[in-house]
Amino acid sequence: MKFKTSGVCSRAIDFDVVDGKVVNVHFTGGCAGNTQGVAALIEGMDIDEAIKRMDGIKCGYKDTSCPDQLAKALKEYKKDNE
Known part of the structure; x- marks a missing residue:
């Protein structure tokens, strides 16, 4: 799935879900070290x-963050695939 982010430095998040597990997470843009770390941990x-x-x-003064945006993307995925 490709998810267009909002309110963060990354522009999009790509990921797959296989057997209920999150795999192949890739952020486009954002803080490379942080987004790669989140992708590896998840x-x-x-x-x-x-x-x-x-x-x-949250990220600093922002109401969201790259991890929060990934959570939103995963929720959207679940809603669309139930």
């Missing part, structure tokens, strides 16, 4: 656990 994680861990994380 690889193979259960989609619901990933949402639980990242939902609501």
Whole structure:
């Protein structure tokens, strides 16, 4: 799935979900080290656990963050695939 982000430095997030696990996460733009770290940590994680861990994380003064945007993307994926 490709998700267009909002309110963060990254422009988009691509990912797949296989057997309920989040895989192949790639951020376009953003802070390379942080987004690569988030992608590596989330690889193979259960989609619901990933949402639980990242939902609501803020970046500085912003109301969202790259991890929060990934949680939003995963929620959208779930809604569209239930």
